[in-house]
Amino acid sequence: MQERRCTESGRPDLSVDIAGIHLKNPVMPASGTFGYGEEYAPYLDVEKIGAIVTKGLSLKPKAGNPTPRIAETISGMLNAIGLQNVGVDDFVKYKLPFLREVNTPVIANFFGNTLTEYGEVAKRLSDIPEIAGVELNISCPNVKKGGIVFGTDPAAAAEVVTLVRKNLSKPLIVKLTPNVTDITVIARAVEEAGADAISCINTLTGMAVDVNTRRPRLANRTGGLSGPAIRPVALRMVHQVVQAVKVPVIGVGGIVRPMDAIEFLIVGARAVQVGTANFVDPQAMITIIEGIEEFLIDEGLDDIDQLIGSLEL
Amino acid sequence: MKNYKTIVLSNQEISPGYFRMRLLTPGFSEHARPGQFLMMRVQRSLPPLLRRPFGIFRTGFMPGDCEGMEPKEYTEILYKVVGRGTSIMADLHRGDRVEVLGPLGRGFDAGDPGREKILVGGGIGLVPLYMLADSLKPAGSVRLLMGGRTRDDILAVTEFERLGVETYVSTDDGSLGEEGFVTQVLERKLTKYPRAMVYACGPMPMLDAVYRICRKHSVPLQVSLEALMACGVGACLGCVVKGAGHTEETPRYLCSCKEGPVFRAEQLEWTRLGLEDGYCEGCKS
Numbered sequence: 001m002q003e004r005r006c007t008e009s010g011r012p013d014l015s016v017d018i019a020g021i022h023l024k025n026p027v028m029p030a031s032g033t034f035g036y037g038e039e040y041a042p043y044l045d046v047e048k049i050g051a052i053v054t055k056g057l058s059l060k061p062k063a064g065n066p067t068p069r070i071a072e073t074i075s076g077m078l079n080a081i082g083l084q085n086v087g088v089d090d091f092v093k094y095k096l097p098f099l100r101e102v103n104t105p106v107i108a109n110f111f112g113n114t115l116t117e118y119g120e121v122a123k124r125l126s127d128i129p130e131i132a133g134v135e136l137n138i139s140c141p142n143v144k145k146g147g148i149v150f151g152t153d154p155a156a157a158a159e160v161v162t163l164v165r166k167n168l169s170k171p172l173i174v175k176l177t178p179n180v181t182d183i184t185v186i187a188r189a190v191e192e193a194g195a196d197a198i199s200c201i202n203t204l205t206g207m208a209v210d211v212n213t214r215r216p217r218l219a220n221r222t223g224g225l226s227g228p229a230i231r232p233v234a235l236r237m238v239h240q241v242v243q244a245v246k247v248p249v250i251g252v253g254g255i256v257r258p259m260d261a262i263e264f265l266i267v268g269a270r271a272v273q274v275g276t277a278n279f280v281d282p283q284a285m286i287t288i289i290e291g292i293e294e295f296l297i298d299e300g301l302d303d304i305d306q307l308i309g310s311l312e313l
Numbered sequence: 314m315k316n317y318k319t320i321v322l323s324n325q326e327i328s329p330g331y332f333r334m335r336l337l338t339p340g341f342s343e344h345a346r347p348g349q350f351l352m353m354r355v356q357r358s359l360p361p362l363l364r365r366p367f368g369i370f371r372t373g374f375m376p377g378d379c380e381g382m383e384p385k386e387y388t389e390i391l392y393k394v395v396g397r398g399t400s401i402m403a404d405l406h407r408g409d410r411v412e413v414l415g416p417l418g419r420g421f422d423a424g425d426p427g428r429e430k431i432l433v434g435g436g437i438g439l440v441p442l443y444m445l446a447d448s449l450k451p452a453g454s455v456r457l458l459m460g461g462r463t464r465d466d467i468l469a470v471t472e473f474e475r476l477g478v479e480t481y482v483s484t485d486d487g488s489l490g491e492e493g494f495v496t497q498v499l500e501r502k503l504t505k506y507p508r509a510m511v512y513a514c515g516p517m518p519m520l521d522a523v524y525r526i527c528r529k530h531s532v533p534l535q536v537s538l539e540a541l542m543a544c545g546v547g548a549c550l551g552c553v554v555k556g557a558g559h560t561e562e563t564p565r566y567l568c569s570c571k572e573g574p575v576f577r578a579e580q581l582e583w584t585r586l587g588l589e590d591g592y593c594e595g596c597k598s
Contacts, residue, residue: 035548039571042314043414043546063564070543070551075359077543081550084566227362279363279544280354282316282414 012296013303014289016050016270018248019171019196021105021133023050023271026304027261027289030226030252030275031056031109031135031175032081036095037102043282048289050271051105054091056137057125058110059117061087071208071217076229076254077276078206080220083111083140088124096130105132107173111140118150118160122167133170136161136195139177139202141224151177151202154189165194173250176200176241178230183237184244191245199250199273200241201234227276228254235263242268242309256284258291265292268309317341317413321405322375322387329465330394331437332403333370336413338388342372347445348420348537348575351388352545353402354412361398363543366570368440368514369416370469371447388413391468393437417545418574421445421512421535423452428533429506430455432478433499433523435515436466441537441575443469445512446478456481456502460495460519464488496522503530510534524583534578540569547571555582 014025028051034040037052046052064084071078086094088110099106108131112118118136125134138151138160150160161174174190176183178201187198203224208217216222234253242249251269255261256277264272277284292304301307322335352364367390374384394403405411421441424430430449432442439459449455457480461467467489470480481498482490491498496519503509507530513523514537527534542552553566554573559582567573567580 033544033548035546039544039546039548043316063566064550064553067553068541069553070541070549072361072363075362077363079543079549079551084550084553228359276362276543279549281412282546 012293012301014293014296016304016308018250018271019133019173021051021107021171023105025050025289025292026265026269026271027285027292028053028107028250028271028273029278029285030273031137033275033278036086036091036099037106038095038098040278040282041098044286047103049104049285050289051107051132052099052102053107053135053273054095054099054109055085056083056109056111056140057085057088057091057121058083059088059112059121059124061085061090066219068217068219069223071223073206073208073225073227074229076225076227078208078218078223078225079203080218080223082220088121092128096128100130106130107133107135109135109137109175111137115160115163119163119167122164126167126169131170133173133196134168135173135175135199136164137175137202139175141177141179141203141205141222151186152180154185157186158189158193161190161193161195171196173197173199175202175252177202178233178237178253179205184240187241187245191247195247197248197250198241198245199252201230201237201253204230204233226254228256228260230254231260235267238264238269239267239311255288256280258288258295261288261292262295262307265304265308266311268311270308314344314415314417315340317415319411319413321407321409321411322385323407324402324405326403327391328468331391331465331468332394333389333391334402334405335375335387335389336411337385338372338413339386341388341416342386345369345372345388345416345444346420347448348441349416349418350441350545350574351390351413351415351417352542353390354414355398355401357410361401364412364414364545365398365402366539366542366545367392368537368574369444370440371443388415391437391440414545418570419572421537421575422577423449424510424533424535426452427508429453429509431499431502431506431509431511432457433495433511433513433515433519434459435495435519436461437468438513438515438519438537438539439468441514442512443472446473446476450476450478454479458483458495458498458502459490460484460498460515461489462486494522495519496526499523500526503527503532507532513537514539521583524578527578535575536578536581537575538569538573540574542570545570556580557582
């Protein structure tokens, strides 16, 4: 293992390596909660976060689902945006110029409607030097084609990862859905098929009803539940996946405060993604990074590696 | 655009179920334009989880509490208590801490100075029209048509009058002003002032009727929409509305928070706008 030491400033070393992507700290946004980076640039110093994870990209622009698309629930929110995005070509034309100027790694999240499309988008992203790595979405609960269909069956998950791996010359992170009986089966399948890292979890499928109109509160009827309400489920699944695979795991699900992120690191996540909390507090990721650093100082640790996977059973 | 960690200066019930909240916001007013909004984090603990969007009613300066003290720059919102978030807000007092992100979104265009300006407000939809009236007034006459279900829904009319705005009030039950819909008043005014332009904010059925009347009279219309939203900055894509030319086959969504909340009527797909799209009178949370 590479020797680590405190940074020159005497502060703890927060940097981590995810599948060859060097992050100055382990905190990044969850895809779909941070636009293409520039939306939040007026509200936080985006260079301070570990990486920028883009909105999920598809081969062609995608319009997304009808409205209403969001509903608040107890300590969470349901969304059925339906992967609205500008498409990979317009991403390169209109969104990449901003990201190019930002001194932090860019991870492009992407998906396809078909297996062939997954391969084609992977190929195009491969050609973009400014993208440090990609996150493959096989777990969106809000679209009929693609998305979760590939993420709930180990054979289908392995097939799409194998194909993407063939078409991609960059680090490959695969994002898993929690809407399965045993997430470790899927995790092992994608690892064997060539995933360099795993992020888990995506949102949990949920529903809400307006009791006055007796209609679903989302036009799509169901949506993905995110926010603090799902954190214990996410933490349990990250713990399970960390035990099941050798590749690094990125913990996602309801992280709002520094201590939430620290829980995920303790169970073995090498990095975390912050989602819904960005909507509530645009500074949330900065607060979390600072909180992790303070925790390390308080605990007398000079390297985040001493915290990661330190769960006592 | 900034996230203000600030305090409540005052919070008063101005009509049953309607409140006026004044927030300390140094530096806000130089950026705020008529029609823009803010996102408020109601309290630090959960729930509620998400911020709530509110139209900016006005900004200004109030004198310091004691002689010699600096004037305080404030932002004012009017809101209706409709759910958990606004109920918590109604209990806030002077000195309570809140967080405010703003000013956000695109506001109203001043429009052609040669045209009569007619503002149409329905209930809490009146909120974004005050700063607009204030900005339009120096260039000529401004008329406000204000509608509500009952007299309780008619807000802040005297403040518009103080700006020198001619106001016309109508209520569905006739408890204040003329009995009937505000759109009937609009129909009459447009007959009298055919070279007018209209700015409207209110519940979707009202905006829909306003749109049809303006189209009939061939006058330009700008509307301020209210939509469910999580982020307010264009990241979540939860608040989209159907843009002109939208069909199932060729969907065309516009982001209310970033491309709106004020739209020119021709930007929107009116035949497919409707209550099922989740619009609400005021913030229904």
